[in-house]
Amino acid sequence: MEPMSESATETGLRLEEVTKRHAAMTTPAVADVSLAVREGEFLTLLGPSGSGKSTLLRLIAGFTSATSGRVILDGRDFTTIPPYRRNIGMVFQNYALFPHMSAVDNVAFGLRRRKVNRREATRRALEALEKVDLAGYGDRRPHELSGGQQQRVAVARAIVFGPRLVLMDEPFGALDRRLREGMQLEMMRLHEDLGMTFIFVTHDQEEALSMSDRVAVMNEGRIEQVGTPLDLYEHPASRFVARFLGDSNLFSGQVDAPGRLETVTGQHRVPADAGRGECSLLVRPENARLVPPGTPTPEGVNRVGCTIEEIAYLGARRRVVVRFESGEQGIVSAPARGPEELRVGDRPYFEWKPEAGHLIEHEPAPLDQAGVEVG
């Protein structure tokens, strides 16, 4: 990492080897995290519970202080600066709306702290409420609003004063599915509209993939990978990322010769310069297909024998769970109506093209069930 300097022209948020260790615990909640967030982007911190994503967000907000490392915003070291001087907007999972104030007073709170006079603050607050589709609800108290409405007030409150960053800590966790999807779209629209930098925390990978410009996948306090949703899905840098985002088939083995992966399920072709040493080969379910036994092997295609264990009809496609001779499970996403009938107990070939696979270099891990994340 090149030496970081504090420049006056730098914009955006930068985290430098930030670590947060709670006194009693030996494993840090956040370990050596370095991240650069670009101006105006929608970045999601994605990970399972305990991965440190919420802690990291709170570090950015200033609610808790880093044990070591730096938080730099627009070139200024913010590490020790308290929240009320960071000019950030935060949306909490439980909304945290002040119960003794009306919606409009809640929204105007940040403006009033910044010495905006009452009339102007109210006006802008009402505007913000309109922006989140809550025109006319200004005089209601939080307990008179539904969950979705409270959430929108929380968002309005966080953005009305034009903060540098907007932070959101699993804001849609408490909403039901339809509401959540609606709010996701609204959030994306809002982001477009406002052009502010959004940092979003969630454990829901679908949410992360659909909303974000970039995603940072976190696990046990570290960032495993940062990239666009496409990058992460198609080229995960680790088994964890591969398993966390979508279903996966992972074959572990050794690349002992260029282009060849030796695994328990046999030898597979991989692109020549894909990697070496201990690796896992990722094949996404939609890139694999099942062909009936006896079909001749096309040139250059990888194949593994398997038995169909389960078929789930999902309307648009079928999710087929198979078991390989080696004992692990695999998943194939098959069309709803295929040329052949698939039945539980059948023994087709699991087949994919080498280019469709992605090789992950890393330390070996025990063979796992495809699609099910561990820890």
Added chain:
Amino acid sequence: MTKKQTVQGRRAPFWGVLPAGGLVGVFFFLPLALLLWRSFSEPSLGLQNYTELLGDPTAKTILIRTFVVAFTITAATVLLGYPYAYVMTRVGPRARTLLMAIVLIAFWNSLLAKSFAWIIILQDSGPLNDLLKALGLSPVHLLGTQAGVTLGMIQVLLPFAILPLYATMLTIDRSLMPAAQGLGARRSVAFVKVYLPLTVPGIMAGSLLVFVLSLGFYITPDLLGSPQNSLLSQLIGVHVQRLLDFPGAGALGASLLVLTLVVIAVAARLARGLYAVRAKDG
């Protein structure tokens, strides 16, 4: 969320406790300590006040009487409070609010007012005797008797039994009784084997509370009783107000306090034992 970190002050200073703690220290513990000291040091250093106490037959009678009364009251309040609390958990919201309001009003109402009311009720020409006469029963003389004191104290202390019982009953899953009956148990059996054991914490809490309070009651016994049936707390009062015998009062007070603590300790041990047994049963 139990994060104790806050925006202001990570290790929030404990000093906030000092004003309150200081007050309690100087005007509670210190006076008690001083009184205790006097009981050990006047007229001269030693345990004479205590031996005097142990030798005094009146004191012993009073002590036994105090315990008997406390036991009676505890048993009565729990027996009466149990169905009341049970009904509170089973009725609709409006009835429940009403029942709760009655308990709260009875609870918070002035103790003097309640005791005074009982004087009125229990007097020979009072409404109780009127009621008895109307029912064809012979009138009773209760004012100035131990029975009268007990009766009055039961009514005063009843809310203290009801509230813990209610709180515990609230935590009991409502589907347990129907489930037990569905498995073939008669209602009475289901009650004894399923519901009752689960309410034991509440029974213990309520009993302990009422018992401890009964031990230390002063107002009601003094108003409803007579010198022939004083309770321990009245004896303490007499020592100070009539005899200006602080050391003796101190000794009595210390004894009362020790007894109270013993009762609490025994109850705590019992409770722990019960919990352990229950935990083992899974």
Added chain:
Amino acid sequence: MDEENGGVSWGLRIVAGVIGVWLLAPIAIVIPLSFTDRSSFVFPPRGWSLRFYKNLFMDEAWRSALMTSLLLATVVALVSVTLGTLAAFALHRSRGRWTMVTEGLLFAPMILPTVVLAVALFNIYLRWHLVGTFIGFVIAHTVLALPFSIITVRAGLQSLNPDFEHAAGSLGARPIATFFLVTLPVLLPSILAGMAFSFMVSFDEVVVALFIQSPELQTMPVQMWTSIAAGTDPTIAAAASTTFVLTVLVILIWQYKPGRRRRGADV
């Protein structure tokens, strides 16, 4: 016997009803009695009048006792809630063994028989010339009322969403502003509850008052006590009824105060 539907057998309902009536019996007696027209405790009263209420508010002894108690209870409520809030905050934010020990010590006045404390305080007040002084009363009553304040404010703090403070901070409020604009208003119900309880504890307190009183400083309960011992003056009934109305008012306000939350419909 439809237990499943939450129905309760009529037998039980009647029992509860009887007990409920019995709980209120004293009140039912005292209030009508307060409207009697003669100096006797015969119940039901033979005639009606307001003269004993008039006496309560006109008679020098009763009036001054009432005023004293009202003033005293108010001061105690304020002091108790201030000290109690400070203590509750400190207890809430701390961890470790000290918390439990301190809590236990602060709540000790609740388990001690009041007469023992009364005697102990009398002993020490004699030495420090605090007998019959207003400050002496305030101190004694505050010691008794503190646990209530601490309990209510502590409960309020425990249900206080810690994110409120964070939210206020993130919006630009300095710690002091956060305390006065967010924390305190949200805690107001608990604080008011603590004040109400402290007020009632002080207003009704008899035992300690009996011991540390003086001819110049008599609280209402003491006045009532003396009156009962002295003879048949139904002014006591008027006093008791007034107390009762006060109590009911406070409880009603507490049960139905505007801060009561209701969930809006989830849309």
